[in-house]
Amino acid sequence: MEFRVDRQLAFLAVVNVAVLVAGGVLVGASFLDIYNLQSMAGQVPELGLLALGVMLAMISGNGGIDLSGIALANLSGVIAYLVLRDTVSPDDAPLLFSWSFAGIALLVGLVGGMLNGFLISSAGLTPIIATLGTQLFFTGLAIAFTNGSALGLGFIEPLDAFGNTPVLGVPLCFALFLLIALILGGVLRYSPFGLRLLLLGNNAKAARYAGIAEKRILFLTYTACGVLASVAGIVIAARTSSVKWDYGNSYVLIAILIAVMAGVRPEGGYGRVICVVLSATSLQILSSLFNFMDISNFFRDLAWGVLLLVFLATSGFDAKAWFKALRG
Amino acid sequence: MQLKHEAGAPHPGGETSKAAIPYLEIRDVQKRFGGVRALKGVSFSIEPGQIYHLMGENGCGKSTLIKIISGAQPADAGELLIDGKPVGHLTPVAALAAGIETVYQDFSLLPNLSVAENVGLTQQLVAASGKLARRLDLGRMRQTAERALAAVNLPTTRAFLSTRTDELPMATRQLIAIARAIASDARLVIMDEPTTALTKHEVDNLICIVNRLRAKGVAVLFVTHKLDECKSIGGRAVIMRDGQKVAECDIADHTKAELGFWMTGKVLDEARYRSAPKFGEDLLVVDALSLKDTFANVSFSMRRGEIVGITGLLDSGRNELARAIAGVAPADTGRIRLNGKDVTPRKPADAIDAGIGYVPEDRLSEGLFLEKPIEENIVVPVLDRLRGAFGILDGRRSRALAKRSVEDLQVVTPDVANPVQSLSGGNQQRVLIGRWLTINPKLLVLHGPTVGVDVGSKDTIYRIIQRLADEGMGVIIISDDLLELLQNCDRIMVMRKGEVVETFQAEALEEEALYRALVEETTVRTPQ
Amino acid sequence: MTDTTFNGATPAGNDKVSLGSAWRWLLRHPPVVTFALIVLVCLVVGSINTDFWQVSNLFDILRASVVRGLFALGVLVVLASGGIDVSFTAIAAFVMYTVTMLVTNLLPGLPMPVILLVAAAGGACFGALNGVLVHALRAPSLIVTIGTQYVIRSFLLTFVGTALFMNIPGSMEAFGKLALFTHQSANGSISVLPAFVLVLAVAAAVTWWILERTLMGRAVYAVGGNPGIAERLGFNLRTVHIFVFAYAGLLAGIAGIMHVASNRLANPFDLAGTELEIIAAVVLGGARITGGSGSVIGTLLGVVLITLVSNVLILVGIPSTWQLAIIGVFIVFAGTVFSLRAKG
């Protein structure tokens, strides 16, 4: 089970480099300076984590998808802040505040993910319906708890450092994202759980017949999606110093875009973490490039849509066979 | 006996080609799926009012041929002529419009539509020549449905007409599919194994229907494995082997042995694989196992080293019984004891923990992870045992285990990292058996172990089964293939309507007797 | 013979009216669950605040159901065929903005029926594009329509315009104001039932007729039930795919015009983000997200339920901030009930 470089991976790596080079040529050296690289890296985790969640859900098959990710991310931040607002003073004990913030947010993510997992694995809801319902529910709770307004955290040193400060040149939140990706990749590849999840997504019936505990795996998978969402929630809170119910309301779709671009199969059974990471970074670099070039944001969305359709069209496309045919 | 009739050679059984133009003529039709040449150039003609039996081993291309005739799949090469005129690319609607009606092997009923719609809709679709922007004539649809249902002795009440078909039992669905085929003015009715789900009585009724159709000048094309049934219906036999037509003859003129020879290219070796069984202590005790609406009060026991066969019609409960023993669809009541311990499984994992391996009926949809490596397909039940440091999978051990399994079962593959879909049917089946051998099972349940597997592979698989039994494993074989049961088992249980009605000692049992027990309405002998 | 087979035909076979069979009947008729929920909400709200039983309230719910209802009927047809569409709001926004702009700038006197026709045709074209893509790319329609949603909306905003459009054509404004029924309450305030609710009524009737009385309708359900078998039986999958998405697009185009006419302004940013709520309404009405089922009446009830929940909370003193959470709970509840149906 050694590291494989497949077509998708090679392609995404090329795209990353190509966009970086294009940036260097079109914008100038400032696009490639360390500050911008760090700035772009810092922006990746929020979406990257949500996309990892979408990937897990998609891998599990049966139309798996998690529409509730960003809603749960926001809810985690909101609840963590509301709980701590009156109990821990961020000015007196910033470190305690930050850690408890993260802890509570993770707990909310865990519970939210377990709710999704329960609905899908035991109550037997289709993932779309379950996560659609919980998306509205989580968002609704966040609105209800905050009356719809943003809550400012103020400047909390450790949290802010986590969101924005590079350590050894790498933004902490990006490092965390990479660490999580690494662990997730390892779990998918080298653990019985991961292998079972991939097999389950490939053929649910065969998996059940082979003794794979379908319910348990689905439950754990969606729970993991919830936890990933709450980590995204922590990153968001750290980077914006605030929590709000509708932060990133366009993220649901972009996370799906990242996953599909990464070659995750929407029908289940296949997906690679490294591809999702590269897909997220290439999208971020492209997005930053557009911003540097003052290209309208509407146009950027247009590009995303076209990109998604193009990836769908070419994913079934077999380059090798094509070349073979070309050569005769 | 030597092979007399090569492909393309003039068929036996005398003259059939008359001066008249046949209704349907198939000329040199070819079809390939990836690397498989399913049809290698098949020609024959269908005359009005004639009955044909398309015969051949699993995978020889029968279903593919009828899919091409009915427009469900295009041929790669060759020609179809209807009334002497070439029809070019035949779509399902065009085939229906030309009077070709098909009863598919899987019935092809729309699960969420009503009985009336399933029976009466196609006629309207054909009348509109496939155009969908047409009004639906509800009255006519009902009339059509009522008439067709009455012809197959199904009720025509309003309640029944409006039932969804996925709420009906198998036999009823089969009859509905037949009703649909005869609902409109067909000129050729194709039936792909229409009797597997039917009782003797219903089969007799079907034969009446077929005779009526024939009298009206309608041609009927059966696809079937049941030689006795074919003989009792009569008509012409079209025999295929390995994608080619090898013979065509009047079915009455030839013995079963001859037909069998043409189908397999070998003298049918009916010799038993089973010899000198050595039974050990008691292994399995099934005690009053019941599942609502499917089977009731099934009890039997077997010993180590014993091979037990179970057979019955499609909804006799044999499939569900197998699934209950494997924990896939647990029974409501009753007990299963293995080595004296109660192991009644609630889910497949329970059965696996107890040492029961289950090779399911449909290897593609229930057994294999087609795009995944052979290795993963084999080691899946023992992943937990392959953990190394930090709970990480030990790749080397896993690979070694898969390789050993592949060698042991003679799976032909260069690398266990290849996806299992790169294997042929017989090899895929051996991978599945290999999967269960990794858990060192005490009991192996094989559900249709050689469906879609050719003769050579069958032989290998049978030898493996015998070896496993000799090593002290208990084996249960659930199968339609009576010969397979007779060749391999020590005992054969026949199920009807959810009950085990007879149990035979396989040794010296006649296939004829077994067949009669299978389709008989009532029990004549008491179980042994 | 007939008798024996018939016994086999009804496996459950117990005709006694028990709690179990009532439950089963309920599960087979999902709109009943929806209707029960509506009645429940009405009774609870009405008993807490008698103001609920006002004609004006009824009018408001009907008025607010129109655009949602039109969307939902389109979604129903797509869901019934086994697909899913999230691009209809983008189509509606595109059509409503472009048509309003074109009519104002080029043909200010265009009568309303022609405007509706143009909008319907435009929406149908976009929808057909969806259908072609879904069929050709053989990818899940959810993901395809996410793509087209992005393309359509951002094309609108990049190349057509972004500014709020206040001066809508006279014919549209007049149509929006046209009253079907006017009610004067005791305190003198007037409530109006706008005539455009008739558009929803007509659309519902037409959709019902297509689904229940044409071959296309049966084809939609057939494809939703099992596309492989439907194709084998002679139903043309491509025709069905293109039809369902085009029909959803057509209704979306009309819904866009209704939105403008009733709001008296065309805002290209409008309607975005409401698609999941609409899908939720259809699912609440008993359509399975996996296809092959769903009814017009159920869909309308689902729309009414969602509208009701978003309109009446203030009357019972629940802050409207709880609206979304409550809809979410309803969906999870309905989803659970319907998944029981699938199992039982």
Place this chain on the structure above:
Amino acid sequence: EETPSIVTVVKVTGENWFTRMNEGVDAYGKENPGVATSQVGPGKADAAQQGRLIEDLVAKKVAAIAVVPMDASALEGVLKRAAQRGIKVITHEADNMKNTLVDIEAFDNKVFGARFNEKIAECMGKSGKWTSFVGSLGSLTHVQWADGGSENAQKYPEMELVSEKNESFNDANRAYEKAREILRKYPDIKGFQGGSAIDVIGIGRAVEEAGLQDKTCVFGIGLPKDTGSYLESGAVDGISFWDPKDAGYVMNKVADMVLKDEELKDGMDLGVAGYEKVTVKKGAGDGVIVVGQAWVDVDKSNYAKYPF
């Protein structure tokens, strides 16, 4: 040396309000070749997208950023980093913002709110029920206007504030539905104070449909062209606004001054109507707040004079 660039970041691209603001931004750039001015904004009113946009501007290292925040608190972090990178940060409509050098307010928001209320009070005869709308509770200025209004209303004991600060989420249709709910719950309501620029449009429509043009008093912020038909019918009685073009111009002017290290003095003249004599006071953070008197009142008689 390159000309320093001042980038104005708005809440969302394409809305009439910010399109008008763009005119001011461009105008300043044209008049002052020494700086390059431009305006950007997210395609969707999403605080996350606005934050990302600014993030990239900081990486790009523009000279100055002038922001109209979607959600002030969500931008504190990124604007702090901008400052650390030596970028001058100017804000508008965010007087609680900490990480800004200068926040520009067209006027004192409390006073502005009180002015609305005064007009409503006069119109409704200083008695009866009234309510207020805000775009969202997160929009600081909207909340300040609503609060300014309610403080002013305390002068009139007969006036009763009901169901205050309804959120329209900057959506005319939401505002309409909220207004209908309120009309239903309080059929005798007389006054509406709008917060976001489209609130009066929605309220006006609800009032018109209920036939209550003459029985209600609707005042609020709004743009003349958008609100025209409702002013005409009397459903909306008056609107006030500050010209976003001037605000855009002033933001860039102040940014330019900061870049040139010029001092911002109390009472100075920024050369635009309404900002001739600005007040400079201390802000929430280290920066200052510059306040003008740039409001414009409009009613049925004079709305046609304004082309936007």
